[in-house]
Amino acid sequence: MTGDLSRQGTVQSHTVIRVPGKSHAADAPFVLLLVRLDNGNRILGHFHGSEPPPINSRVSTSGAQNETPSFSIFGETA
């Protein structure tokens, strides 16, 4: 999750982790998104919200590139 990442992309799929591992126990339930970034890379990230956005939603993220990204809805659905 390091390198030159575009910070906008399209949701490929989503889930809500309700039974987490110990390291994420305090966060559950949390939304996990599989996002195809505009530069073609695919990454996993969290989502600001309790319900996942529809597949093909446009999302963006900010923050350090060596951390798990946390996405928000951005722009129009693809």
Added chain:
Amino acid sequence: MSVSVHAAGVGSTKFGVLPARTLQSLAVEAARAALKDSNVPYDKIRYLFVGNFVGGIMTGQELLGPIVAADLGLSNVAAIKVEAACASSSAAVHIAHDLIRAGAEDAILVVGVERLTGAPREALTIAMTAAIDQGSEGQTGLTFPGFWGLIMARHMHLYGTTREQVAAVTVKNRRFGVTNPLAQYQKAVSLEEVMGSPLIADPIRRFDCCPATDGAAAVVLTSEALAQKCGSPSVRVAASVLVNGPARITDYSEITTHDGTVNAARRAYEMAGVGPQDIDVAELHDCFSIAEIVDSEDLGFFARGEGGPAVTRETIGRNAKIVINPSGGLLSKGHPTGATGCGQIYEVAMQLRRRHPNQIPQARWGLTHNGGGTAAAVTVHILEAVK
């Protein structure tokens, strides 16, 4: 010229919650059963492979190869553990197959074994997620139900696969499990029970998940000549393929297509000289109900997107052209990870020998498909009945 390889004998313990059993005792029980079944003398065995995934984490026991060999009374054998997550013992079968096929060995014992119950749930979660790359995706909180939840949501989006179709996989496999005495779950469930069970990783629900299981299974692999000499009730191993696939979900170009399975199947069909239309019975890696649908498409049994409708059309039930997971699969027979691959071969061998409790009439060709991690280690075996 390559040697024809046979599964000369098979053995299995019951799969389930077996708190009184150790890894060693389970492995020895299955191994002795397979050796007895094969009629192959112990002194013909020069290699012992023990397929095991998380024995160290769950029980503190490693060095299973020499320990199981000693408990079996085998001496001067090459005895090692093989690990490929949930495909550990089928990967071991593949290595054994290639050694015999090359003419390097004549008889090899493969045992798969696992103990997944009896430790705190947290230990099980840590153990299972050890097959997720902890340097990258593990840091996001991805779990295996989460991995398959992402796949299921996308399969439903791309192909219109319905919640009912996915639940029907569990209903079918639990129905088969009722009459398999080795199965962990021997109780049928309804569509409503599956769809009303608690969410684990949306849209995956509890009854979409295979259970944690203890158990062992074993296969004695030999040359055709030795199997005939010993009078073994063998089946021919027409193809044995092990390939790697994407080791991270972000490595997939499309998560509803598992490249490892597609590539392994292509090579296996070529090696056996058959196609998916020739397979009569298959044991697929249904760790989650959606996995059976994805597997059945990747193996070429159904066109992309047709795996879901095939379940509810009863095209894979007991009297169908191809019968999928008549053992009950991982969803019902159980998933003792390191033992699952050998367990699948046990089930298909019994079908081809006409000795299965859920017998498929006229079964000639059988296939097993076993996946480790994010389908990062995939085996496909094709077996043929011996006339």
